[in-house]
Amino acid sequence: MKAAVSESPDPLFTESFLVVTGEATIEGEGEVPIADASKKQIAQKRRLFLQVCLRCGARNPLQAERCRKCKSSDLRLKNRSVGLKK
Numbered sequence: 001m002k003a004a005v006s007e008s009p010d011p012l013f014t015e016s017f018l019v020v021t022g023e024a025t026i027e028g029e030g031e032v033p034i035a036d037a038s039k040k041q042i043a044q045k046r047r048l049f050l051q052v053c054l055r056c057g058a059r060n061p062l063q064a065e066r067c068r069k070c071k072s073s074d075l076r077l078k079n080r081s082v083g084l085k086k
Contacts, residue, residue, distance in 0.1 A: 051075040 034040045051060045053067040054074040066073050 048078065048080045050078040052078050 034043060049062055051062060051064055052058070052075065053060060053070060053072055054076055055072045056067060056070045058067055058069040059078075060068055060075060062077075064075060067075065
């Protein structure tokens with residue numbers, strides 16, 4: 001079953017925001033790289049474009065004004081820079 005992907009460009013999801021170093025992998029399938037570029041972009045958007053609560057650490061959508069768990073308004077954007085693992 002294929003997921004429907006909207007054709008309208010998302011202003012928050014552009015090539016300039018993504019810092020890609022290495023290959024994206026499918027979770028649960030070991031180290032199999034994602035070859036399809038559109039699937040790779042969908043996976044990166046899901047993993048990188050979030051807000052994180054400063055109180056409880058919960059992941060929230062970008063549009064959130066309050067945390068879904070603790071109802072705090074102390075939210076920050078997730079760090080999108082990908083560095084080398086040490």
